[in-house]
Amino acid sequence: MATAGQARLSKTLGALLGVHAGDSLGATLEFDSWQQIQKHYPNGLRDIIGGGTFGWPAGHATDDTDLTRAVLLAYHDRANYKMLKNPGKDFDVARSAADWSLDWYEGDWPGRKKGQGPIDIGGATRIGLSEYSTSRDPRTCGAGPGSAGNGSLMRCIPTALFTDSREERIKESKAISAFTHNDLRCTISCAAYNEIVAALLSGMEPQTAVDIGVEVAREQNSSDVEDAIERGKKLSLSRFASEGPGGELPDNTSGYVLQSLTVAIAALLDPRSFEDVVVDVTRIGGDTDTNGAIAGGLLGARDGIESIPERWLETLQFRAEFEELAKDILGLASSPTKGLSAAYKKRHGLV
Template identity: 55%
Template sequence: MSITRPQRITGALLASHAADALGATLESQSATAIRERYPNGLRDIVGGGPFGLLPGQATHDTDLTRAVLLAYLDRARINAAGGDPDVASLAAGHMLKWLRGDWPERRQGRKPVHVGKTTLEGLQKYGETGEYVGSGGAGGEGKAGNGSLMRCLPTGLFEEDADRLLLDSVAISAITHADERCTVSCAAYNAIARDLVAGRTPQEAVESGLEVARKLEKDTAVADAIELGKKFSIADMAANGPVGLPSEASGFVLESLAIAVAAVLDKRPLEDVVIDVVRIGGDTDTNAAIAAGLLGARDGEDAVPERWVGRLQFGDDFAEIVSHILTTESGSSG
């Protein structure tokens, strides 16, 4: 049975959310420590971890993905009314609301459980000046964490125009992460996601991402990361640790991208691949969320285990937002 576009979009978001929640329990632990505690991998969402989360509670990965997702809901409504909004500004506004506590199950003024340093600095600057880290030039260079790659997925799911996808991917990354390795990684990742949503094979989608990286970047760092991901085995890294990753999968954007490429090319079921990505250790929640976004787009929402989906803080919320966006888009195009 063929997988529909809505099923792929919803699957990508639910898979990313579930993988984030699964990996949060083991955040920052080594592959060796995880193997000792869970010889066959952590298979259920149980909460806890360094942030003391409830089972299925979103980390900043999922919260900020939701902020970008809400920006695309805003865009769909504004487009339907004849407008042409700047989706990056919309996304930045929702991110700022999240930071300030204007968010489901939070109190106004209450800080998030966790926020990365680079993300915090970028959002504080936006709140004070209305300008992104990357506004007006190459600000934010030298900070190449995975904090924008973890949230960029909605652009790949909803932007079908190739040029607009690249522009929006770069702009949304540059709200907090303007280093070329981050902006180009987001663009390449979203090109992969777009192709998967369109029903292209993982191999074809990865080649599209590679083409984008070669087009946009001044050197070959992102393209090299994609090529590296094509050679990796997620199962081998899960069994032996993050061999070949100098930062040991601990938050460097290029390593997270390489893991995601390896994951989407892995022919096993989504559940098995996500569990093994967590087993690699390091930045377990974010690496898993990034990889699972592509796996969900590849396999659709039915591939995400029901026992995971039933625990997700924003499971119903994500499905409803997707439905609203697609309905609004359909109505405006008709």
């Protein structure tokens, strides 16, 4: 029987690599309709093969996993911040996440030629990071109210994994969303999602965890987010995958944050295996990589890394790095990283 620490690590790694796996599986199908997917993959795409609109290598991170990595690196820097003899100064994790995201935007990123921008980027993310490149203040950026895409929900999960208190998780979830997606539907979706993940990590059953998400939406006075979660409780992914999304999921799940949240809740409450559920999430069509990533994070937190097919894991671009960073943050690495990253030190004049 696994110890509590082993179970926590399994769920932490499952959540991070669940995002990556769902993203990389869905990348092949991004922008395809349910009808197109049904024609080519009548039982769903069951292997990570790359390709798609942007010609991804198999297992390569899209913007979903890349920006999750940016947030993960921010939490890694925070975990090592104690190496600085500066105990009176708080670490601004939202600023660090924005810095890493800006590196990605400006072309300082693994797997890409130096100076080359991202292959795919959402409109709100582009606006927020462009503004941040000038202001360097994550609290004055963002695409503004009315821009409610899923581009911050897809990257938010490290906050749930590496922040201890509910109050701080909600605060950080909203702040990390807001430097690109500051519409309340986005910031509060991230807060509710991360409380669901935190509940799963603590061993709660999925239904109980979802109820906590509803509670957070109510506390934050967002009937929109509350309704999105409640809708997810009633949806059948297997039916949508076999019959098409129809009127209940209009626009083929095109990237609206509340629709992605609804699909992810339905996925979490589906008792089938990680593989079967994520395959059906991506079969629906539309924004398949992001919906796969958001749902995959919840399912990985529910079932642990062991639930993700090994044939998927072995293809993932950042598998080894994500595992190393997570263990280091949790104090479990066999060879822990010493101190802050070179990039963080350079940005803040520490070298």
